[in-house]
Amino acid sequence: METKNWQQEQERLELVRNKLQVRISELEPEVAGLHDQAADIRKRFWEEVTMNTSTNEDFEESFFTINQQSAVLAERERGHKRLMQQWKNMKHLLPSPYFGRIDFQEKGINLREQIYIGVSSFVDQDGLSFLIYDWRTPIASLYYDSSPGPASYVTPSGSIEGTMELKRQFQIQNGKIHNMFDASETIGDDLLQQVLGNGANSQMKSIVATIQKEQNAIIRNDKSRMLIVQGAAGSGKTSAALQRVAYLLYKHRQTIKADQIVLFSPNPMFSSYISTVLPELGEENMQQTTFQEYLDYWLDSSLRPEDAFDQIEYVLTAQGTPGYEARLQGIEYKTSETFLQALQNYRLWLGREGMRFTGIRVQERDLITAEQMKAKFYGYDDTLPLINRVVLLQEWLLNELASLERLEREAPWVQEELNYLDTEQYVEAYRMLHKEKEVFDVAERYAAILKNNKSQPRGDEGDFDFTQREEGLLRRKIVKEYFKPLRKSVKKFSFVDIKGIYGQLFVDEAAYQEKANGAAVPAQWPEICRQTKEMLDRNELFHEDATPYLYVKELIEGVRTNTDIRYVFVDEGQDYSSFQYEYLKKLFPRARMTVLGDFGQAIFMQSTSLAGDDSPLVRLFGEADTSLFCLLRSYRSTREIVEFTKSMLPDGGDIVPFDRKGPKPVLTRLDSRENRDSQILADIAALRGKGLESIAIITKTAAESREAYESLRIQGNETLQLITKETMNFEKGAMVIPVHLAKGVEFDAVFVYDASPEAYGRDNERKLLYTACTRAMHRLHLYTTGDWSPFVQALPVDLYEISSYSAR
Numbered sequence: 116m117e118t119k120n121w122q123q124e125q126e127r128l129e130l131v132r133n134k135l136q137v138r139i140s141e142l143e144p145e146v147a148g149l150h151d152q153a154a155d156i157r158k159r160f161w162e163e164v165t166m167n168t169s170t171n172e173d174f175e176e177s178f179f180t181i182n183q184q185s186a187v188l189a190e191r192e193r194g195h196k197r198l199m200q201q202w203k204n205m206k207h208l209l210p211s212p213y214f215g216r217i218d219f220q221e222k223g224i225n226l227r228e229q230i231y232i233g234v235s236s237f238v239d240q241d242g243l244s245f246l247i248y249d250w251r252t253p254i255a256s257l258y259y260d261s262s263p264g265p266a267s268y269v270t271p272s273g274s275i276e277g278t279m280e281l282k283r284q285f286q287i288q289n290g291k292i293h294n295m296f297d298a299s300e301t302i303g304d305d306l307l308q309q310v311l312g313n314g315a316n317s318q319m320k321s322i323v324a325t326i327q328k329e330q331n332a333i334i335r336n337d338k339s340r341m342l343i344v345q346g347a348a349g350s351g352k353t354s355a356a357l358q359r360v361a362y363l364l365y366k367h368r369q370t371i372k373a374d375q376i377v378l379f380s381p382n383p384m385f386s387s388y389i390s391t392v393l394p395e396l397g398e399e400n401m402q403q404t405t406f407q408e409y410l411d412y413w414l415d416s417s418l419r420p421e422d423a424f425d426q427i428e429y430v431l432t433a434q435g436t437p438g439y440e441a442r443l444q445g446i447e448y449k450t451s452e453t454f455l456q457a458l459q460n461y462r463l464w465l466g467r468e469g470m471r472f473t474g475i476r477v478q479e480r481d482l483i484t485a486e487q488m489k490a491k492f493y494g495y496d497d498t499l500p501l502i503n504r505v506v507l508l509q510e511w512l513l514n515e516l517a518s519l520e521r522l523e524r525e526a527p528w529v530q531e532e533l534n535y536l537d538t539e540q541y542v543e544a545y546r547m548l549h550k551e552k553e554v555f556d557v558a559e560r561y562a563a564i565l566k567n568n569k570s571q572p573r574g575d576e577g578d579f580d581f582t583q584r585e586e587g588l589l590r591r592k593i594v595k596e597y598f599k600p601l602r603k604s605v606k607k608f609s610f611v612d613i614k615g616i617y618g619q620l621f622v623d624e625a626a627y628q629e630k631a632n633g634a635a636v637p638a639q640w641p642e643i644c645r646q647t648k649e650m651l652d653r654n655e656l657f658h659e660d661a662t663p664y665l666y667v668k669e670l671i672e673g674v675r676t677n678t679d680i681r682y683v684f685v686d687e688g689q690d691y692s693s694f695q696y697e698y699l700k701k702l703f704p705r706a707r708m709t710v711l712g713d714f715g716q717a718i719f720m721q722s723t724s725l726a727g728d729d730s731p732l733v734r735l736f737g738e739a740d741t742s743l744f745c746l747l748r749s750y751r752s753t754r755e756i757v758e759f760t761k762s763m764l765p766d767g768g769d770i771v772p773f774d775r776k777g778p779k780p781v782l783t784r785l786d787s788r789e790n791r792d793s794q795i796l797a798d799i800a801a802l803r804g805k806g807l808e809s810i811a812i813i814t815k816t817a818a819e820s821r822e823a824y825e826s827l828r829i830q831g832n833e834t835l836q837l838i839t840k841e842t843m844n845f846e847k848g849a850m851v852i853p854v855h856l857a858k859g860v861e862f863d864a865v866f867v868y869d870a871s872p873e874a875y876g877r878d879n880e881r882k883l884l885y886t887a888c889t890r891a892m893h894r895l896h897l898y899t900t901g902d903w904s905p906f907v908q909a910l911p912v913d914l915y916e917i918s919s920y921s922a923r
């Protein structure tokens with residue numbers, strides 16, 4: 116780059132930074148002042164409005180004043196928020212105001228415009244000249260989508276044609292240009308090389324400066340209800356998802372707030388890993404959750420659901436134990452669309468017969484029996500949907516409870532409870548009677564009437580039968596205490612025996628066929644039934660049962676919906692079942708969905724192919740309302756690592772590595788576990804010496820992680836961390852981690868702890884090994900103390916190196 120250009124750019128940078136600095140200093144007192152004003156109005160709000168309700172006019176007047184005051188307050192607060200945001204954006208821009216420049220000559224206009232692009236816009240004092248354009252503006256898409264030459268971009272009012280005459284990229288730190296490239300490619304590889312060559316971080320970074328064309332298409336797509344992204348490992352799916360959130364928040368800033376977007380993450384640690392990207396882009400974070408959190412929240416608290424991690428641990432460690440094959444068949448069946456259909460059929464059956472209820476009891480006595488409820492339920496008009504009949508039954512129960520509560524006050528057990536009340540409770544009742552002024556007044560008046568009519572002397576309060584009233588009050592109180600939880604549980608539909616209703620599907624094949632009109636069941640159905648019932652009897656639920664269980668619950672009690680949420684993002688989308696997608700669609704009826712995943716990394720049992728012809732995801736909203744994108748270029752790992760990993764997948768041939776060079780993956784075979792552990796520790800030390808900080812020793816299971824962690828520590832490494840499903844934060848350093856928790860994150864170096872056929876031999880373990888290896892950015896090492904996994908043996912030998920320490 117010519118020195119003259121460099122100098123001009125540095126001068127322009129200084130100019131913009133000065134202007135930013137001036138605006139920031141101007142805004143500072145304003146921001147502080149507005150804050151005080153808003154706080155002051157809020158404080159005086161109620162002092163200034165006195166509610167006068169003497170006449171209708173007065174009332175209206177007061178109402179009007181309150182409305183006016185609150186409108187002023189809201190406007191101030193909005194103004195405050197706007198200014199505050201501007202101020203924050205400018206502070207954010209100051210150290211590195213922009214990362215790109217394009218010169219664009221619009222057709223028919225004789226002006227070559229220089230467009231500088233940064234994380235937010237900055238307009239000069241005149242209010243017209245954009246010194247920096249937000250990367251999300253329509254014109255900025257030129258930077259991501261086009262190369263110098265004829266180019267066009269789309270605005271809400273149509274397409275703008277012209278010529279891009281220059282495209283420049285900057286690396287600016289603390290107000291100094293460190294690097295500058297004139298790119299001929301869409302986004303030149305030079306900058307990307309530099310960015311990708313850096314070390315892994317404990318938090319994900321934003322990619323706005325180097326978004327690729329195919330990623331930009333995903334980020335800006337706002338057409339279809341469902342957007343599906345199938346992308347190779349490291350192709351930037353999560354990155355695209357997060358920049359897309361930022362884009363949507365910008366594009367719909369008048370109508371959508373960050374808390375109307377929710378992202379489903381694979382685990383809490385991943386949530387923390389990605390939590391800094393949006394703030395880095397000057398936006399608030401969307402809501403983040405996991406599907407498990409949702410299940411735990413809505414399932415009856417008396418049930419203990421197994422989580423996805425325990426399920427996979429079982430699948431990977433229990434081969435050969437009794438019932439294993441049946442469980443696997445059960446998982447496959449219960450996460451299928453066939454089962455979903457069967458449950459819908461079951462609802463029809465329940466409309467005719469077989470509903471199960473839980474009787475309401477008090478003091479070991481039936482108040483309303485399950486049989487009464489059933490009779491009442493099937494007495495309703497059978498053309499009414501199930502849910503409506505359940506609601507009718509609920510209303511009936513609440514009325515019944517109200518009458519029973521009145522009757523119950525005279526029950527002998529209440530008398531008994533009365534005898535056991537202590538003095539304090541009596542005193543409290545006495546006080547309450549006095550507090551109820553009306554009661555007291557009536558008593559007084561009653562006493563006076565008595566005196567006049569019967570010429571009896573007017574007695575003191577004692578003449579009014581306080582004792583009797585007090586007893587009545589206490590009886591009411593005692594019974595109320597017992598009935599309150601009953602009413603509450605009726606309101607929560609606890610009278611419907613969901614556990615029984617779900618459980619009765621798993622009696623035998625004939626019963627299942629009758630109830631659910633289900634298509635063919637798996638061969639081991641009797642054993643599947645036995646296992647499911649056994650869990651339910653222990654008030655536990657297999658992970659594969661949790662969503663269907665909730666589904667049945669909602670078929671009967673009505674669907675829970677959240678109409679606030681407008682966008683749902685599902686990351687690692689291959690790990691959700693059709694069931695779960697159906698569920699999410701129902702739960703967020705007003706939301707558009709973005710699902711990102713990689714079928715090559717489908718390591719859980721409940722997996723869904725995102726893009727194939729038979730993808731249930733495409734069916735969810737229909738083809739016409741679905742956009743499908745495929746990302747094939749992989750950015751995370753060096754070319755050598757991608758060549759190695761993609762060869763493990765039968766259909767990995769399409770994956771294209773980004774051309775970043777590094778050493779080939781290294782295979783090390785040791786003759787004992789001790790030797791392997793000490794070699795791993797030596798290799799960690801060597802890589803640390805080379806400046807690689809984040810190193811993951813990846814194991815197949817959580818149990819293996821614990822063992823590896825212990826034995827490595829015995830060998831003397833104190834700085835290792837063990838990652839478990841409870842780990843909330845992702846910290847830099849060396850760690851031992853099972854592959855299912857390493858999903859979605861990345862490390863400078865990955866050590867596959869045991870790449871033997873015992874660990875990765877079966878076909879469903881191929882994707883586990885692939886997922887583990889694709890976590891590596893710069894270095895990949897595999898170890899074994901015996902043979903190599905067949906997936907490694909099958910690789911061309913020129914894709915890896917054998918370590919010189921290997922045992923022959």
Ligand SMILES: Nc1ncnc2c1ncn2[C@@H]1O[C@H](COP(=O)(O)OP(=O)(O)OP(=O)(O)O)[C@@H](O)[C@H]1O
Pocket residue numbers: 307310311320322325326327330346347348349350351352353354355713750751858859860861889
């Ligand atoms: N356009 C880009 N510019 C710079 N870095 C990028 C770009 N796209 C992706 N990356 C980097 O590549 C790495 C992988 O990205 P990301 O985690 O988003 O991929 P992914 O497809 O979700 O991966 P996986 O499915 O393997 O978890 C990250 O370090 C990310 O910053």
